[in-house]
Amino acid sequence: MLEAMVFYILAAASVIFGLLLITRVNPISSAMTLIGVFGALAGLYAMLNASFVSIIQILVYAGGIMVLVIFVIMLLNLHKDDLQPMRAQPFWVILALVALFGTILGPILFCVLPNKDWTWGSLTPDFGTLMMVGEKIFSDFLFPFEILSLILLTAVIGALVMAKRKL
Amino acid sequence: MDNQVFTLINIAVMTVVMWITPLQFVPFMIWLERKGSAIIQDRIGPNRAEIFGFRFFGMVHNFSDVVKLLNKENITPTHANRFFYTMAPFWSMTVSLLPLLIIPLAAPIDIFGHTVRFQAADFSVGILYILSITSMGVFAVILAGWASNNKFSLMGGIRSSAQMISYELSMGLAIVALLMVYQDAQVSSMVETQGRWLTVFGHELPLPNWGIFLQPVAFVLFLVASFAETNRNPFDLAEGESELVAGYHIEYSSVKFALFFMAEYSNMVVASFVIATLFLGGYQVPYFSTDVLAAHPQEVLIAVCILGFIKSVLLGYLIGLKARQQETVFKKGVAKWEPFLFSGLFYGLSILCLAGLIYAFNGSFAPWFGPVLTTLLQMGCLLAKVLFFCWLFVWVRWTLPRFRYDQLMNLGWKMLLPLGLVNLLVTGVWLLISK
Numbered sequence: 001m002l003e004a005m006v007f008y009i010l011a012a013a014s015v016i017f018g019l020l021l022i023t024r025v026n027p028i029s030s031a032m033t034l035i036g037v038f039g040a041l042a043g044l045y046a047m048l049n050a051s052f053v054s055i056i057q058i059l060v061y062a063g064g065i066m067v068l069v070i071f072v073i074m075l076l077n078l079h080k081d082d083l084q085p086m087r088a089q090p091f092w093v094i095l096a097l098v099a100l101f102g103t104i105l106g107p108i109l110f111c112v113l114p115n116k117d118w119t120w121g122s123l124t125p126d127f128g129t130l131m132m133v134g135e136k137i138f139s140d141f142l143f144p145f146e147i148l149s150l151i152l153l154t155a156v157i158g159a160l161v162m163a164k165r166k167l
Numbered sequence: 168m169d170n171q172v173f174t175l176i177n178i179a180v181m182t183v184v185m186w187i188t189p190l191q192f193v194p195f196m197i198w199l200e201r202k203g204s205a206i207i208q209d210r211i212g213p214n215r216a217e218i219f220g221f222r223f224f225g226m227v228h229n230f231s232d233v234v235k236l237l238n239k240e241n242i243t244p245t246h247a248n249r250f251f252y253t254m255a256p257f258w259s260m261t262v263s264l265l266p267l268l269i270i271p272l273a274a275p276i277d278i279f280g281h282t283v284r285f286q287a288a289d290f291s292v293g294i295l296y297i298l299s300i301t302s303m304g305v306f307a308v309i310l311a312g313w314a315s316n317n318k319f320s321l322m323g324g325i326r327s328s329a330q331m332i333s334y335e336l337s338m339g340l341a342i343v344a345l346l347m348v349y350q351d352a353q354v355s356s357m358v359e360t361q362g363r364w365l366t367v368f369g370h371e372l373p374l375p376n377w378g379i380f381l382q383p384v385a386f387v388l389f390l391v392a393s394f395a396e397t398n399r400n401p402f403d404l405a406e407g408e409s410e411l412v413a414g415y416h417i418e419y420s421s422v423k424f425a426l427f428f429m430a431e432y433s434n435m436v437v438a439s440f441v442i443a444t445l446f447l448g449g450y451q452v453p454y455f456s457t458d459v460l461a462a463h464p465q466e467v468l469i470a471v472c473i474l475g476f477i478k479s480v481l482l483g484y485l486i487g488l489k490a491r492q493q494e495t496v497f498k499k500g501v502a503k504w505e506p507f508l509f510s511g512l513f514y515g516l517s518i519l520c521l522a523g524l525i526y527a528f529n530g531s532f533a534p535w536f537g538p539v540l541t542t543l544l545q546m547g548c549l550l551a552k553v554l555f556f557c558w559l560f561v562w563v564r565w566t567l568p569r570f571r572y573d574q575l576m577n578l579g580w581k582m583l584l585p586l587g588l589v590n591l592l593v594t595g596v597w598l599l600i601s602k
Contacts, residue, residue, distance in 0.1 A: 026248075032306075052292055052295075062299075063303055064302060067305050067309070067328055067331075070309055070313075071309075071328055074309075074325060
């Protein structure tokens with residue numbers, strides 16, 4: 001009961017913040033609502049017993065990446081003329097929504113939802129904890145993890161090379 | 168009472184307590200800052216504001232501050248983004264209060280058939296929660312700077328965000344090193360681990376197992392980074408008065424400014440709590456574990472009474488010395504004899520301590536007496552550590568000059584970050600060898 005209530009509140013919050021995100025004219029407002037989306041998602045993860053993922057969601061996405069995003073938006077130096085609201089005909093919006101849900105998501109959901117057995121079996125008590133996630137990352141998934149860090153390093157070096165021609 | 172209901176009530180009460188504690192510290196910190204700066208600069212400091220003649224050593228200035236700030240005109244600049252302009256101070260205050268929720272004030276005690284915990288929330292990812300909340304604090308400064316639509320405040324906001332991102336890394340590295348030595352991220356178990364003896368290669372050293380002895384480098388990193396995260400001097404470039412007028416809160420007045428002002432001080436208090444908990448054993452009384460304290464209420468009471476006696480006599484004597492100076496400044500009125508009153512109060516407290524000593528030697532104690540006394544002692548111990556770091560924040564602010572911006576970035580990226588990485592490596596090797 002309580003769990004369902006919290007879930008619906010968080011889900012509604014994430015949907016509302018998501019809608020606000022794409023309807024705001026001001027990019028800073030959009031960025032702030034994106035933080036709200038991340039917060040609501042973190043709450044959902046926490047409800048799924050994935051405490052580590054939820055705290056990382058706040059720490060990395062809401063705290064780290066969004067600061068950079070806002071930083072970039074501020075550096076862009078947008079003027080009032082650049083921030084015209086985009087007017088769309090309601091007809092095209094509805095058409096796009098119908099096309100998206102009707103042709104792509106709808107069939108998938110209809111095929112998958114009723115047939116799939118959603119019982120997952122019982123989880124171990126240390127599911128989603130810091131220990132277990134760390135163990136998985138640094139034993140089973142060590143190679144992909146290292147590759148990922150290399151990719152990030154490539155991005156950093158690429159940015160440096162592009163920004164600073166003369167090192 | 169049902170156990171679950173009791174736990175819920177316990178959590179609710181502790182949440183409120185943890186919410187109120189930093190708010191109670193704020194006026195004290197403001198007083199400490201004013202008096203501390205006065206001591207360091209060889210001045211007298213605030214001593215004029217009074218209520219019915221009582222000055223409370225300048226503490227009354229806080230009341231006048233509150234009245235002043237509440238009565239000021241609440242200005243919103245015309246070109247400001249109203250929503251974010253109003254939201255920023257509230258965000259700042261909220262975020263500054265949140266990390267305290269996971270700090271344990273004392274060891275959990277079993278009393279009247281229930282376990283009472285002195286911690287509002289004990290997450291399994293506890294220590295990362297602190298990091299994530301401090302990372303949210305940046306937005307208050309950025310938003311305040313941007314929404315005021317003033318170039319000085321925008322520069323303050325941008326400076327502050329760059330600084331906080333840079334120093335969050337070294338803070339994170341310090342915390343990772345701590346995680347490695349404690350082998351746990353839960354704050355309660357981290358504090359419990361710190362109650363043991365420091366063990367090196369199987370030899371017990373006569374030192375408590377505190378983070379500062381296990382990870383001295385991480386302690387320095389964390390201390391410096393927390394100065395930067397709280398925007399305190401020498402890292403207060405976000406509000407560098409000589410360059411940016413007042414930085415990100417230049418357009419704020421009245422209650423909104425008061426919120427920023429309070430947030431700065433409660434940030435400091437919370438940072439002191441976090442440092443004391445992670446590196447100085449939290450509530451652990453040095454050399455005496457919780458079980459030892461709870462098992463020997465008589466000895467503990469005797470020790471507490473003797474310490475209290477010494478302290479109150481000392482304070483009474485010192486205030487008495489001050490009183491003679493004050494006598495020459497204030498020739499008549501309450502202020503002339505007010506310090507004598509406080510001096511007398513402390514002497515009275517010392518007599519109370521003597522009475523407690525007699526009670527300790529004679530009395531037999533109820534079974535709840537030991538745990539309760541232990542809890543009070545541990546809270547007092549944590550308070551002492553926190554007050555030390557609060558004073559350190561003031562001390563550093565009035566001793567060091569502000570960094571230049573390039574010096575700040577060099578320190579963050581070229582010194583602290585490599586130091587943190589090397590510290591991680593050394594810690595890993597150390598853990599491998601000592602196993």
